[in-house]
Amino acid sequence: MTKYTNVVRFLAKEGCEQDLEEVFSGAEQWPGLVLHVLAKTGERSYVSYGLWESEESMVSARPSMIALLDAARIFLDEISPELGVTDPVSGSVVFEFMK
Numbered sequence: 020m021t022k023y024t025n026v027v028r029f030l031a032k033e034g035c036e037q038d039l040e041e042v043f044s045g046a047e048q049w050p051g052l053v054l055h056v057l058a059k060t061g062e063r064s065y066v067s068y069g070l071w072e073s074e075e076s077m078v079s080a081r082p083s084m085i086a087l088l089d090a091a092r093i094f095l096d097e098i099s100p101e102l103g104v105t106d107p108v109s110g111s112v113v114f115e116f117m118k
Contacts, residue, residue, distance in 0.1 A: 022053070023071040025109035027088065028098070031063045035094035042091040043067065049083055051076020063096070070112070077109065 031039045036059075043057040054070040069084070071077040088105060095104040 020073055022112040022115065023074045023077045023109060024112055025069045025071070025077060025084070025107065027067045027108075028060075028106040029065055029067075029088075029091075029104060030096045030098050031065060032094055032096045033063065036063060039065065039091055039094040042087070042094070046087050047083065049076075049080040052080065074111070 040057065040059075046055065048055075051072040052069055053072060054068070056068040058066050058068065060066055069077070071080075092104060097104055098106055
């Protein structure tokens with residue numbers, strides 16, 4: 020069975036980094052989620068990364084993932100007019116290495 024992954028990039032409003040991190044640290048453990056990471060990739064930029072057992076488990080959790088982002092939206096700045104406040108992508112895992 021092919022694993023799936025989703026990544027969402029976003030930008031915290033100035034001074035809201037801790038609030039944003041608290042929303043994500045309280046996220047539920049969704050069925051089929053193998054790994055969930057929130058990474059700070061710059062002064063105010065973040066990515067949320069999920070690794071899933073299957074595409075079906077990721078799709079089933081999508082409403083809950085959107086609800087998590089909705090709870091964090093008040094702490095997010097617009098990335099660009101074209102993207103809005105989030106830049107999500109997902110797809111099948113083609114390579115995996117875990118130590």
